Amino acid sequence: MSKLKNKKPTNQNEYNPYGIDKLSNIKPGVKIGFLKFWVAGAAFFVTFTTFQLDIFDLLVLLYLIMVLSTEYIINKVIVWMNNDRVPTLKYLPHHVNRKSLWSLLSTMGYVLVMILGTYYLIEGILGLGVPSIGMLLFGFDYVGVDPITFGLFYWFVDFLYLAIKNKLPFKNVK
Numbered sequence: 001m002s003k004l005k006n007k008k009p010t011n012q013n014e015y016n017p018y019g020i021d022k023l024s025n026i027k028p029g030v031k032i033g034f035l036k037f038w039v040a041g042a043a044f045f046v047t048f049t050t051f052q053l054d055i056f057d058l059l060v061l062l063y064l065i066m067v068l069s070t071e072y073i074i075n076k077v078i079v080w081m082n083n084d085r086v087p088t089l090k091y092l093p094h095h096v097n098r099k100s101l102w103s104l105l106s107t108m109g110y111v112l113v114m115i116l117g118t119y120y121l122i123e124g125i126l127g128l129g130v131p132s133i134g135m136l137l138f139g140f141d142y143v144g145v146d147p148i149t150f151g152l153f154y155w156f157v158d159f160l161y162l163a164i165k166n167k168l169p170f171k172n173v174k
Helices: 028-050 055-081 101-129 132-137 147-167
Strands: none
Touching: 028 055, 028 147, 055 101, 101 147, 132 147
16 A cells, blocks of 8 residues: 555656647647637627628727727636746736736727738738739639638738837836
8 A cells, every 4th residue: 555655657658647738748839829820710700790881880890899809808818828938928918917907908009000010011911913812712703712722811811919018128017
């Protein structure tokens, strides 16, 4: 009976009960990047396929959906994933106290920069004659932006934003 007590594996490659999950082997940066891509594409899809409104109204609705999903889904997941072994706070768009109104206002500014940056980047790329993913999938008669293209460009603009933000000296606040 005493042999079973406090038995620890001597080799790190031995059985790990928490290593069964296949998602545990994926790096947090990839998971967070996919989450941001998916949320942006889903918000674009829901906004532009569900409603038949003016383009400005659709962009405002997209902005509101992205603000709420970024503040209450993406940022929460990033904070929940943070631990001593794998810090993920560097993927947050801002380092403002999560429980304050300033966090929501900072997220509103962040999403505004992301949507405008994504919009102008997509318009610039399409203006150069490079086809979007929707044009490649559905034919070149379909000239416009699709959710996959929007999500990928949103992820790219967010990647650039985070690269610049992480170079600047800010204090991390949870």
